[in-house]
Amino acid sequence: MTQKTFKIDAAPTLPSKEVLNSIISRVHAMAMNMIYLCNHRDDIQKGDPKVGGHPSASSSALHLLSTLHLMVKNPQDFIACKPHASPTDHANNYLLRLFFEADGSKMSDERAQLAMKNLRHFSKKGEPVFQSYHSAFDPDYWNYLPSGSVGIPPVNAAYLAHAYRMAETQGFQIPSDAQFWCIMGDSEYREGSLAEVLPEISERGLGNVTWIVDYNRQSLDGHRILNEEAQGGKDNDRIEKTTLANGWDVIQLRHGSFRQKIFQANSAGEALMNVLEKAIPDYEFNALLAKHSAATTIEALAKYDQAAASALKSLTEEQVKTFMYDLGGHDIELLKNTFEQSKLDRDTPVMILAHTVKGWGLEMAAKSANHSAMLTEEEVHDLRAKSGIKSKDLYNFERFEKDSKEGQYLAARGEYTLKGIQACKALREENKKHIKNLVSETKAFDSYPAHTDINLKMLPMAHTQWMLGQIAAKLTRVADTSLIDSEVTAPAKPLSAQEKKFKTISEILISMAPDVGTSTNLNASMDGKIYGTETEDFETEYGVKDTKAPDIVPHVANSSRYVRFDIAEGNTMSCMGSYGKMGELAGVPFIPLMTVYDFFIKRALDQLFYNAYWNSSFICVGTPAGITLSPEGAQHAWKSDIQIANCITWEPAYALELDWIFTDACKRHLVSFLEGPNAEGGNTGRTGVIIRGVTRALDQKEMLRRLSQHKRFQGKTSDEILELTRLDCLEGAYYLVDHRGTAGYRPSENVVHLFAMGALITEALAASDELLKEGIFANVIQVSSPDLLLGNLADKNDYNHLRQGLGISGDLHLKVSKDAVAKKSNDKSSYPPALFAPSPISHLQNNAAGMVQLLTLGGRRIPIVSVHDGEPGLLDNIGSIVGTLHKTLAVRRHSKSGRPVDVFEYHSVDAGSVAKAAKKILNDSAYTGITLDAELAQQPSIIPTA
Numbered sequence: 001m002t003q004k005t006f007k008i009d010a011a012p013t014l015p016s017k018e019v020l021n022s023i024i025s026r027v028h029a030m031a032m033n034m035i036y037l038c039n040h041r042d043d044i045q046k047g048d049p050k051v052g053g054h055p056s057a058s059s060s061a062l063h064l065l066s067t068l069h070l071m072v073k074n075p076q077d078f079i080a081c082k083p084h085a086s087p088t089d090h091a092n093n094y095l096l097r098l099f100f101e102a103d104g105s106k107m108s109d110e111r112a113q114l115a116m117k118n119l120r121h122f123s124k125k126g127e128p129v130f131q132s133y134h135s136a137f138d139p140d141y142w143n144y145l146p147s148g149s150v151g152i153p154p155v156n157a158a159y160l161a162h163a164y165r166m167a168e169t170q171g172f173q174i175p176s177d178a179q180f181w182c183i184m185g186d187s188e189y190r191e192g193s194l195a196e197v198l199p200e201i202s203e204r205g206l207g208n209v210t211w212i213v214d215y216n217r218q219s220l221d222g223h224r225i226l227n228e229e230a231q232g233g234k235d236n237d238r239i240e241k242t243t244l245a246n247g248w249d250v251i252q253l254r255h256g257s258f259r260q261k262i263f264q265a266n267s268a269g270e271a272l273m274n275v276l277e278k279a280i281p282d283y284e285f286n287a288l289l290a291k292h293s294a295a296t297t298i299e300a301l302a303k304y305d306q307a308a309a310s311a312l313k314s315l316t317e318e319q320v321k322t323f324m325y326d327l328g329g330h331d332i333e334l335l336k337n338t339f340e341q342s343k344l345d346r347d348t349p350v351m352i353l354a355h356t357v358k359g360w361g362l363e364m365a366a367k368s369a370n371h372s373a374m375l376t377e378e379e380v381h382d383l384r385a386k387s388g389i390k391s392k393d394l395y396n397f398e399r400f401e402k403d404s405k406e407g408q409y410l411a412a413r414g415e416y417t418l419k420g421i422q423a424c425k426a427l428r429e430e431n432k433k434h435i436k437n438l439v440s441e442t443k444a445f446d447s448y449p450a451h452t453d454i455n456l457k458m459l460p461m462a463h464t465q466w467m468l469g470q471i472a473a474k475l476t477r478v479a480d481t482s483l484i485d486s487e488v489t490a491p492a493k494p495l496s497a498q499e500k501k502f503k504t505i506s507e508i509l510i511s512m513a514p515d516v517g518t519s520t521n522l523n524a525s526m527d528g529k530i531y532g533t534e535t536e537d538f539e540t541e542y543g544v545k546d547t548k549a550p551d552i553v554p555h556v557a558n559s560s561r562y563v564r565f566d567i568a569e570g571n572t573m574s575c576m577g578s579y580g581k582m583g584e585l586a587g588v589p590f591i592p593l594m595t596v597y598d599f600f601i602k603r604a605l606d607q608l609f610y611n612a613y614w615n616s617s618f619i620c621v622g623t624p625a626g627i628t629l630s631p632e633g634a635q636h637a638w639k640s641d642i643q644i645a646n647c648i649t650w651e652p653a654y655a656l657e658l659d660w661i662f663t664d665a666c667k668r669h670l671v672s673f674l675e676g677p678n679a680e681g682g683n684t685g686r687t688g689v690i691i692r693g694v695t696r697a698l699d700q701k702e703m704l705r706r707l708s709q710h711k712r713f714q715g716k717t718s719d720e721i722l723e724l725t726r727l728d729c730l731e732g733a734y735y736l737v738d739h740r741g742t743a744g745y746r747p748s749e750n751v752v753h754l755f756a757m758g759a760l761i762t763e764a765l766a767a768s769d770e771l772l773k774e775g776i777f778a779n780v781i782q783v784s785s786p787d788l789l790l791g792n793l794a795d796k797n798d799y800n801h802l803r804q805g806l807g808i809s810g811d812l813h814l815k816v817s818k819d820a821v822a823k824k825s826n827d828k829s830s831y832p833p834a835l836f837a838p839s840p841i842s843h844l845q846n847n848a849a850g851m852v853q854l855l856t857l858g859g860r861r862i863p864i865v866s867v868h869d870g871e872p873g874l875l876d877n878i879g880s881i882v883g884t885l886h887k888t889l890a891v892r893r894h895s896k897s898g899r900p901v902d903v904f905e906y907h908s909v910d911a912g913s914v915a916k917a918a919k920k921i922l923n924d925s926a927y928t929g930i931t932l933d934a935e936l937a938q939q940p941s942i943i944p945t946a
Contacts, residue, residue, distance in 0.1 A: 006175035008420040012412035019405045024066045029387040031058050031087035036380045038119040056359035056370040057084030060216045067335040075420020076175035080145040080153035080182040083133035093140035096414035115139050116397045151191025152610045154182035158201045158209050159578035167588040173427040183212045187219035202247030207346040216358035217282040222368040225283045243351045252353040253328025268311040279304040289366035294320035329354030431587030442503045451659040456700050465623045465693040467655035469521025476524045479506035505666045512563040513595045514572040520595035526550040531560040573604035577611030580618035589673040598622030601640035612646040612688045623693025626869035628759045630903040637895035641871040648686035648787045651758035654703045660726045665689045694759045711741035731801040732788030737780035748813035748860050752918045757783040757868035766911035786874045810883025812859040863921040885925045887917045
């Protein structure tokens with residue numbers, strides 16, 4: 001693919017500082033106006049929760065965001081902004097006329113104004129609204145990362161920068177100068193996810209990442225009161241030192257231009273600066289801001305340095321107040337120059353510590369409880385008036401006049417950004433066209449393969465984790481082999497017709513793992529294919545290369561598609577999520593494949609949820625999983641059982657199942673990218689694919705051997721049987737043992753359904769075999785996906801596959817029994833009391849001898865026993881859905897180390913426990929009673945005498 005140069009028109013010339021400040025004043029007024037309106041609705045009902053909106057946090061970031069929007073940010077750039085500043089973003093984009101409809105078209109001024117009124121509203125009739133925080137549903141969604149989960153978006157932004165670099169290496173059309181701006185609060189910066197990723201960003205040379213800490217010394221609960229003596233300085237100094245130690249450049253913006261003038265104009269200026277930077281604690285500084293008194297300020301500073309305090313005595317009351325509030329994070333010239341400076345070194349990321357005031361420009365400035373404080377109507381009107389808004393109607397978001405300097409600049413800046421957005425979209429379409437051509441060339445969607453055709457004949461005992469490695473190895477080989485047979489040289493072999501269909505998928509599959517790549521069988525994907533800054537291969541130089549292990553020396557090459565991590569599950573999860581958005585954001589439909597020890601998915605649940613909410617498309621394989629990892633004991637043996645919207649979880653038992661599932665997931669990913677998310681065969685509602693793998697080997701021939709015994713498969717070939725089973729598997733479950741139609745099969749007496757999932761299918765099969773010896777027919781159903789069979793995805797179609805596909809129901813199967821009662825029919829006093837109480841259906845008939853013949857109609861619903869390696873909630877709702885008795889065998893306590901057979905017995909999920917549960921539930925469900933009115937019980941029998 002020929003790389004095109006990304007070109008857009010030059011940004012318009014900046015207007016004067018006065019014009020920019022005038023615009024920012026209007027931004028501030030509109031943001032506060034939005035928040036006020038959403039808290040003063042005319043449809044409030046008793047009991048409604050508070051709405052919020054965070055005016056103080058929005059004001060804190062006012063100049064940071066406005067400088068980006070109005071002066072620095074380019075159309076191809078991305079922003080990950082702290083959630084509580086979203087109204088400030090919206091107000092900037094409103095003035096720039098950068099609101100868009102869901103289809104990408106530009107929003108009219110009328111609908112844009114309606115959106116500004118609808119912060120935190122629920123759209124009932126398609127009217128534009130803004131979510132609480134930055135969201136893909138917002139009208140100004142272009143290149144924004146969702147921000148509801150603090151500490152996560154800046155990490156995702158960094159890995160999005162990495163994905164851009166990978167895409168460029170792969171030859172896609174990418175604006176290589178895109179910058180990734182991340183604004184976070186100083187309290188948010190204590191999130192462990194941010195500290196964890198610091199070394200990652202610098203080590204990977206992501207110099208197009210700029211982090212901006214909105215350092216206002218406050219958090220949600222009030223002032224940040226830290227032990228500065230123990231830390232050896234203020235928190236901003238701690239942040240600087242740790243960031244520098246992790247390979248970043250750091251710029252602190254402590255003082256605005258007015259302060260700088262005072263420092264330079266006075267002999268005690270340096271002493272004054274040192275007091276502010278080193279001596280006075282943050283807590284005290286904020287208290288002085290809140291006090292807003294020149295005399296108190298001078299007196300407080302004098303405690304630390306009399307000379308420093310004297311530097312302020314020549315200033316007026318208002319000048320001292322201006323001096324205290326003149327922090328670097330509110331100086332737009334300083335911010336503009338610093339932001340531009342952060343872009344110069346494309347290999348080193350930059351941290352900007354911008355000192356600000358929480359609640360800047362508001363009466364609540366620096367007040368302890370200002371995070372949740374609200375403006376009065378009078379203050380909103382005052383802000384509007386100061387910004388030049390003439391209308392007194394708070395629902396009127398008045399723009400600047402078109403011929404005003406502000407209006408002219410906003411129009412030019414908005415047009416520049418809009419054209420840039422269109423250019424980005426054009427590049428995205430070029431990438432999409434390339435993928436379409438490759439799909440067409442390989443005829444990938446013409447009779448799309450059901451599986452990758454891994455040969456299982458040579459290894460009858462195999463496990464699903466091994467199978468993952470085989471699939472990854474095959475796709476790696478396909479990716480590295482030319483489609484043109486004549487270009488393939490020995491020892492490589494030309495691709496088969498089926499393999500060529502996987503060419504597209506293999507080239508966009510990006511593998512990654514948190515230091516478990518080899519132990520999760522991704523060796524082939526890693527070997528000589530680590531993506532990263534090139535380094536000298538010292539093992540080869542010194543002749544100590546282990547040829548049996550993967551070559552993990554990194555390369556920046558087209559064939560390098562593996563992203564290596566240390567033990568950092570959260571980082572890997574975020575990286576996977578960012579790569580999974582590349583199809584939507586850049587037209588590069590990477591399929592990120594992450595492997596991780598299943599138990600440690602829990603370490604990255606916040607990141608996983610973010611990925612699902614963000615609608616990222618990925619495959620995460622948790623392997624090995626659960627108590628099948630029995631030697632590892634309790635720490636590793638509790639599965640990460642989760643049910644999240646936009647996610648589908650799979651747990652295959654057999655290797656072929658895993659192949660079916662993986663192949664189908666890849667196809668759905670491509671279909672959604674090429675034909676739209678709602679296309680037939682797409683992945684709407686299931687973009688996140690989670691697969692559980694195990695290292696417990698199963699006899700792979702057992703699968704077809706069991707299936708061949710089904711009555712419905714008689715006369716069918718092996719391929720036909722497997723294809724029908726594949727279709728059931730991809731619906732969520734399939735019969736592995738199906739006794740239906742067998743002689744002696746009586747649902748009213750001797751039938752039970754055993755639902756198993758994953759590796760515990762062996763226990764269900766063994767139990768079924770033992771029960772058959774006792775005359776009990778136990779059908780075994782392998783649940784491949786609890787989400788499709790019983791969860792969110794099943795709920796959408798009323799559990800159709802469970803009810804219709806598998807035929808599981810709560811139907812009552814009736815049986816008639818007949819007994820003679822040695823009494824005259826008119827002597828009702830000696831009849832069984834049950835005849836005239838809630839009971840099975842009973843009727844009296846006189847036999848030829850004048851004795852009473854009792855006919856009893858009883859019934860049984862086929863009971864269910866489920867067994868799986870995980871938390872009970874995954875399968876415990878089968879009985880409630882269909883209306884029958886159900887016993888769930890699952891992991892209910894912490895595990896121990898040991899052989900699987902011993903650990904399974906310890907958790908009561910072994911074959912013996914399954915058989916025991918099946919017999920008990922059959923007994924418990926015996927002859928379900930049907931209650932009849934006493935009069936009906938005396939009516940002439942409608943049941944013929946046998």
